[in-house]
Amino acid sequence: MxxxxxxxxxxxxxIISMTFGLNCNSNSVNAKKDSNVLKVAMEANYQPYNWTQTNAANGAVPIDGSQHTFANGYDVKIAKIIGKKMHRKVVVLKTEWDGLLPALTSGKADLIIAGMSPTAERAKAINFSQPYRRGTFVVITKPNSKFAHAKKLTDFKGAKLTAQQGTSHYGLIKELPGAKRQTAMRDFAAMRQSLISGTIDGYLAEDTEAISFKLVDPDVTAVAISKMAGFHVSKEESETAIGIAKPNKSLLKQVNQILATIPTATRNKMMTAAIKEQPKADDNKKGQSENWFxxxxxxxxxxxxxxxxxxxxxxxxxxxxxxxxxxxxxxxxxxxxxxxxxxxxxxxxxxxxxxxxxxxxxxxxxxxxxxxxxxxxxxxxxxxxxxxxxxxxxxxxxxxxxxxxxxxxxxxxxxxxxxxxxxxxxxxxxxxxxxxxxxxxxxxxxxxxxxxxxxxxxxxxxxxxxxxxxxxxxxxxxxxxxxxxxxxxxxxxxxxxxxxxxxxxxxxxxxxxxxxxxxxxxxxxxxxxxxxxxxxxxx
The missing domain is CATH 1.10.3720.10 (MetI-like)
Structure with a gap:
């Protein structure tokens, strides 16, 4: 016996030795609280605002807990300016959208820079900086869809539309009379796949998402709805701001002072650069002749x-x-x-x-x-x-x-x-x-x-x-x-x-x-x- x-x-x-061996180098970034590190929470999966890549190209920053992945995008560029002004190294805390607020309020992250709108509901839990970007809303659909040529909000009657879970975008679908609001999806990757597969007719997002999507799949179109008669959206819902824990008033003041030094023209150039740098399906030229696996x-x-x-x-x-x-x-x-x-x-x-x-x-x-x-x-x-x-x-x-x-x-x-x-x-x-x-x-x-x-x-x-x-x-x-x-x-x-x-x-x-x-x-x-x-x- x-x-x-x-x-x-x-x-x-x-078994334990094997698994520890596979993970012995997984925590390259120190998880302890460090005054020289600026922890920024984001999905790293929301192009062109933020995404994940396997190298430090184009000024990408490391993702906490991994030596193999880095984050980049418009949000990362904003974070780097803030970190440079504060003399702190930027490290990204990658988490799902639903985990962003808990990460901030629990002290796991210093800032949320994730294309988040400063809605009144969120403002009850955290503070928001001055907006660092303003956008307009579109419905992203297929060019051959009967909704691709919509001229007014009622033209979306019968359309199966969705938006990202936990965002104000999902609530805006109600502004389209007769649209069939589908279950909210966890991220933009899921919505893109659903649109490609035909399970939805479209999804509501910001104009930057449409530009980003078209770069990797030209077979999509965006219908601008922000200027259509009857479309009502609050100023906060069209803005993007940085989330900061309520007790940290000094950090909020610092962030606002730094954002005030970034001209609008510079921000637009940063977004243009982010859109060009985002991962594309054909980034690897050699991979086109190779098996996808x-x-x-x-x-x-x-x-x-x-x-x-x-x-x-x-x-x-x-x-x-x-x-x-x-x-x-x-x-x-x-x-x-x-x-x-x-x-x-x-x-x-x-x-x-x-x-x-x-x-x-x-x-x-x-x-x-x-x-x-x-x-x-x-x-x-x-x-x-x-x-x-x-x-x-x-x-x-x-x-x-x-x-x-x-x-x-x-x-x-x-x-x-x-x-x-x-x-x-x-x-x-x-x-x-x-x-x-x-x-x-x-x-x-x-x-x-x-x-x-x-x-x-x-x-x-x-x-x-x-x-x-x-x-x-x-x-x-x-x-x-x-x-x-x-x-x-x-x-x-x-x-x-x-x-x-x-x-x-x-x-x-x-x-x-x-x-x-x-x-x-x-x-x-x-x-x-x-x-x-x-x-x-x-x-």
């Missing part, structure tokens, strides 16, 4: 490998730590009722607390848990936890809640005769659990533990809400930069399948090893031993 446990331990150590791996291979490593790290460490958490909880919840009043009360309270833990973490999505733990701890207790450590904690305690019930089920499903036989031999409860019950329970639970490992590999994708660059988050970035959505997501799907298939086979070997040799007969062995002893006595 000991050799079996050693074999399992060796496999687990190998080879071309993608040559250009974005380091990002994808880093994403694979992070996914494996989170899934493997989270499952192993979650196993031990679940094991401890499962054992405690199956302790027999003590005879003394004090111990009985203590066990009852412990079981109640553990039940609350299980219900909370099984009854809420991991994405919500990630946002609450990562941003909540920083906001309320002022503890700035490294995002990778936070992600490992989140996956571990979430997995522990599920495995606790799996292991508890394995323990109570063990035949009662096993308990009675162990008790007849004079074993204590701890001895019964450690030597008799747990080896059988864990062996029976192994398929469920394997399934939890596989689920963790896939569910780590939700951790992009706290800026963790796992496989899906990296894949989304690659798709938005190459504009090859279907091939990229197909590749990501294949990688997930390979990972889950490999893990399944590893655990199948472990399960087979734990089963041992089934070809035995206890009575025959006893008879053989007895016969051998008789022969030795006769000699």
């Amino acid at each position: 000991k050799s079996r446990y050693k074999w399992i331990t060796a496999v687990m150590i190998a 080879i071309s993608m791996w040559k250009q974005y291979g380091s990002m994808l490998v880093s994403g694979i490593g992070m996914t494996l790290l989170l899934a493997s460490v989270g499952t192993i730590a979650g196993f031990f958490i679940g094991l401890a909880v499962g054992i405690i919840r199956t302790i027999p009722t003590p005879t003394t009043t004090g111990k009985k009360l203590l066990l009852k309270v412990s079981n109640w607390l553990l039940s609350v833990y299980i219900e909370v973490f099984r009854g809420t999505p991991m994405m919500v848990q990630a946002a609450v733990i990562y941003y909540g701890i920083a906001q309320f207790w002022h503890l700035n936890i490294n995002r990778t450590i936070a992600a490992l904690i989140i996956v571990s305690i979430n997995t522990g809640a599920y495995l606790a019930e799996i292991i508890r089920g394995g323990i109570i499903s063990t035949p009662t005769g096993q308990f009675e036989a162990a008790s007849a031999l004079g074993m204590t409860h701890n001895q019964r659990m450690w030597h008799i019950i747990l080896p059988q329970a864990i062996k029976n639970c192994l398929p469920s533990i394997t399934n939890e490992f596989i689920v963790n590999i896939k569910d780590t994708s939700v951790l992009s809400i706290i800026s963790v660059s796992e496989l899906f988050f990296v894949g989304t970035t690659v798709a938005s930069q190459t504009f090859k959505f279907f091939p990229t997501y197909l590749t990501i799907s294949a990688i997930y399948l390979i990972l889950t298939f490999t893990i399944t086979r590893i655990f199948n070997l472990i399960e087979k090893h734990l089963q041992g040799n089934k070809n035995y007969n206890l009575m025959a062995n006893q008879v053989q031993v007895g016969t051998t002893n008789d022969m030795e006595v006769k000699k």
Whole structure:
């Protein structure tokens, strides 16, 4: 039995070593608070305002937590001017749109420079600088669409339109009478793909998005709606400003003073430059004659490998730590009722607390848990936890809640005769659990533990809400930069399948090893031993 446990331990150590090796260089930028660093939060996926690239070309700045990716765009150019004036190095905190405000209010970021409009609702949570750009609104559609030649707002009647989730753009669709407002989408890459595939008739955005999109796909057109009669938009919704945490009045003053020194002509030149520098589908001339798969791996291979490593790290460490958490909880919840009043009360309270833990973490999505733990701890207790450590904690305690019930089920499903036989031999409860019950329970639970490992590999994708660059988050970035959505997501799907298939086979070997040799007969062995002893006595 000991050799079996050693074999399992060796496999687990190998998995952890592999994943740590893949990620040993992933945190090149110091995550600690540094007065010489200006942390700027943005999606890095909203061309031409901001995007992700694999090198520092055209003055790109590093993305926090990675040595393989950089951010660039109009927002980055504005951030660099502010950083230069403040004598601080600009580092981009890449996160989803929904994670921008929590990143700022929790102190993870100093500024939000992400093409954000200073709406009244957002102004309740954060302060905004003076606007650094003003834009007009358009509906982006296909040239052959019946809505491409719209002259008035009512011409969009029946059009299936959408906009980015969490933005004021989505609410402006109501200004188009008769338009069928579709579900909001998470980013512009998703809306572009939906328009190309024909699932929507168009989407509402700023004029800069139309210019940016047409550079990579000429088969689109933009219908200006800002000057159409009846279109009402507030001044704030047409402006773009920098978000700053409310307590930081001095930083707000500094930013406004710096923005006042940037002439409008300079800002327009910066936007023109950003539009020309944005990633294009045909950036790699050589890649046009190459297979798309080879071309993608040559250009974005380091990002994808880093994403694979992070996914494996989170899934493997989270499952192993979650196993031990679940094991401890499962054992405690199956302790027999003590005879003394004090111990009985203590066990009852412990079981109640553990039940609350299980219900909370099984009854809420991991994405919500990630946002609450990562941003909540920083906001309320002022503890700035490294995002990778936070992600490992989140996956571990979430997995522990599920495995606790799996292991508890394995323990109570063990035949009662096993308990009675162990008790007849004079074993204590701890001895019964450690030597008799747990080896059988864990062996029976192994398929469920394997399934939890596989689920963790896939569910780590939700951790992009706290800026963790796992496989899906990296894949989304690659798709938005190459504009090859279907091939990229197909590749990501294949990688997930390979990972889950490999893990399944590893655990199948472990399960087979734990089963041992089934070809035995206890009575025959006893008879053989007895016969051998008789022969030795006769000699």
